[in-house]
Amino acid sequence: MRHSLIKTIILACAITLGAPVTTAAASSYPDKPIKIIVGFVPGGPTDLYARIAARGLAEILGQQVVVENRAGASGGIAAASVAKAEPDGYTLLVNVVSDIITPLAKKNVGYNLEKDFSPIGLIADAPNVLVVNPSVPVNSLKELIDYARQHPHTLNYGSAGTGTVSHLAGALLASATNTDITHVPYKGTNGAQMDLLAGRISMMFDNMTNGLANAKAGKVKALAVTSPERWPDAKDLPTMTELGFPGVTIMSVFGLVAPAATPKPVVEKLSNALAEALQNKEYRNNIIQSGAQPGSMNAKEYGEYIAQESRRWEKFLEQHPGIIPAE
Structure with a gap:
């Protein structure tokens, strides 16, 4: 009985003391530059939408946002590196459809988009x-x-x-x-x-x-x-x-995600900033002129989309083994 009471007190203290730390971190976020990682070379659509998002977030959050290209493995190298990054909101990833599907077919890629990331929102789709x-x-x-x-x-x-x-x-x-x-x-x-x-x-x-x-x-x-x-x-x-x-029916999607354990208040701040940026006429026109449409999914909605598409492609891959080689 006493042991149980002590555990309860310790847990309550941990929650009480931990909450202000998370809140404080979110309130001061961002206090240093943010990196958006792109898994493809400069000049392509993923790079374009990452740079539009970076300009919008920088303007709204009042902090520098830089885009870093880490090409290779159809975006897999970038995704795996961000999945392992510090979950503090300072390293983000622009994900594409292959980031949803490839981990379902290849179990050793080092990440799963649904499990290892916190969705922020949809930048664009086409x-x-x-x-x-x-x-x-x-x-x-x-x-x-x-x-x-x-x-x-x-x-x-x-x-x-x-x-x-x-x-x-x-x-x-x-x-x-x-x-x-x-x-x-x-x-x-x-x-x-x-x-x-x-x-x-x-x-x-x-x-x-x-x-x-x-x-x-x-x-x-x-x-x-x-x-x-x-x-x-x-x-x-x-x-x-x-x-x-x-x-x-299939769309090319370009979403923004963070490592899975990123504090919820930080994710919400990023999601709100992205949504605000996508209301900017200049940024909207840039996306539309590229042949896409500005995203309209917030963090929750984009997370639901990723889950839905994961189930869709799990079923397809089961029915068509070998579409994506396992190795």
Whole structure:
């Protein structure tokens, strides 16, 4: 009885003494520069949205926010390093879809986005557009599917790498239509785009800005977008859902997360600052002009999204083992 009472008193003291420390740390946060880690080289979309977020957070929080690029392993090197960083709110990560999926397929990557991070919010998201080389004799998704079925082992699609949205969209399409379309992974989007234009690959799920520009120039044929609804910049293009394939809906997401044990008041301060920054007209326009839309998910909502997508991809990977090699 006495032992239990002593434990209760100790626990109560720990809670009482610990709370002000956390609160004090949050109230003075940030008192030094914040780093946002990006798992890809400068100049790409992830880097762009990280820098928009950095400018907005710096303006609102009154502290320097720097972007550091740690490219490699489709973003995995950066994610693993941030997962192990001090959970004090001074090291953050811009995550992408592959950060959700790769740890589900590869158990030794050193992190799990759902378990090892605290969501802060969504910076931006965008669909991809299915584009085909003009040499492929199709002008609609239905014609593409029919052609793939009539000519098995003929079509292939390029991607920015295994586990990226451009890869997974193709895998979803092949699964939903029961067609044999070979995946050709590249080390980044540029290589796939160049080979598509040269006719060395049949098609790809490209980003909206590049895909629509090439379609307008007659260099490729655009067939559909992967967003749940028609995209403002491509209202003439149907969605996969409209065409009968809702399972091929997939968005490129760019979110902001912190290490898992980051104090809740710090996460809330960052989430509120990000939401405020994304209301800035200049930052919103920068995101929209890049072919994306500004994020509207706060910490709680983005956490729910990550959990939902984790369950979706766990199921898909169980049904399609080998889509992402385990090693």
